[in-house]
Amino acid sequence: AQSVTQLDSHVSVSEGTPVLLRCNYSSSYSPSLFWYVQHPNKGLQLLLKYTSAATLVKGINGFEAEFKKSETSFHLTKPSAHMSDAAEYFCVVSGSGSARQLTFGSGTQLTVLP
Amino acid sequence: DVKVTQSSRYLVKRTGEKVFLECVQDMDHENMFWYRQDPGLGLRLIYFSYDVKMKEKGDIPEGYSVSREKKERFSLILESASTNQTSMYLCASSFSETQYFGPGTRLLVL
Numbered sequence: 225a226q227s228v229t230q231l232d233s234h235v236s237v238s239e240g241t242p243v244l245l246r247c248n249y250s251s252s253y254s255p256s257l258f259w260y261v262q263h264p265n266k267g268l269q270l271l272l273k274y275t276s277a278a279t280l281v282k283g284i285n286g287f288e289a290e291f292k293k294s295e296t297s298f299h300l301t302k303p304s305a306h307m308s309d310a311a312e313y314f315c316v317v318s319g320s321g322s323a324r325q326l327t328f329g330s331g332t333q334l335t336v337l338p
Numbered sequence: 339d340v341k342v343t344q345s346s347r348y349l350v351k352r353t354g355e356k357v358f359l360e361c362v363q364d365m366d367h368e369n370m371f372w373y374r375q376d377p378g379l380g381l382r383l384i385y386f387s388y389d390v391k392m393k394e395k396g397d398i399p400e401g402y403s404v405s406r407e408k409k410e411r412f413s414l415i416l417e418s419a420s421t422n423q424t425s426m427y428l429c430a431s432s433f434s435e436t437q438y439f440g441p442g443t444r445l446l447v448l
Contacts (some may be wrong), residue, residue, distance in 0.1 A: 233378070256435050267342075267428060267439040268381075275435070314380060324369070324435045325396070328380040 226251040226317045230329035238337045243287075243302040245332045247315030250296060257298045258316040258326070259289055268314065274298065285309070310336045341365070342440035344429055350446045357416040359443050361429030368433060370412035372396075372404060375426040375442070387412055419447045 231246040249257060259271040272283025279291045285308075289300045298315060315329040345360035363370065369388050373381040373396075383396030385404040393404050401423060405413045412431075416423055424447045430437040 258436075260439075267441040268430075269439075270436060273436060318435045324432070325371070325383060325386060326381075326435075326437060328373075328382075330378055330380040 226255055226319055226327050228315050228317050228327055228329040230313075230315050230332050232332050233330065234333045234335070236335040236337060237305045239307055240304050243300070243305045243309065243334065245300040245313050245315075245334065247298045247300065247329060248296050249298060249315070249317045251317055256318040256324075257289075257291060258318070259283065259287070259298075259300050260314045260316060261311050262314065262331075263311045271300070271313075305334075305336045307336050307338065310334055342429060342431055342438050344427075344440040344443050346443050347441065348444050348446075350448065351416075351419050352448055353420060355416075355419050355447075357419050357445070357447075359414040359416075359427055359429075359445070361412045361414070361431075361440055362410055363412075363431035363438070364410065365431065365433070365438070366409065367431040367438075368409075369431060369437075370406065371430040371432070371437065372402075372412065372414045373428045373430065374398070375428055381428060384414065419445075421447050423447050 227250045229248045257274040260268040262268045272281045274281045274291045282288045287302045312331045316326045319325040342363045371386040372384045387393045387406040403415045427443045429440040
């Protein structure tokens, strides 16, 4: 079985400063990993995914994540936060079942201060 | 663009009512999923389907059932709604690993 731990339930940054959202995973095989974002009253949107190619994955809106197998981590970063980045972010690991079910972390709420 | 639509954005029901939540996708995806989202718990999988008329239980299937009669449509049924089923319900579809989500239905059970 797989699991995901998002280490911070809330992160607050000032506009223009770097963003770091932390995620650790546990899996008995080589998983695929994802970050999804959810803006208020909206569905989830895929930010980026890792599927065992390059360990540094670039996503939309300037976000990127680095897969570190030795640390079982998949942290999400952005060099400079924008007000529109304020949202909830979910780290997700895929399963090995027939439909490749996903397991979600509990989410990190990102606040961007002016 | 992949489109996943859900029949209602907001729904208010009474305890004991039968509730139907509908989800439709337009990408001919094999897999469809129903989740509920609660603060601090992330998304939890209720049921999923990998083919027409096929379904499997997720992590929290109790109190729910599903129906998939056509490939594009996946319904979630609350046979007798209870207050602890007040939540945000999200539908998703996928061909491989990447899931595409609908906007969600916020259900309030009084």
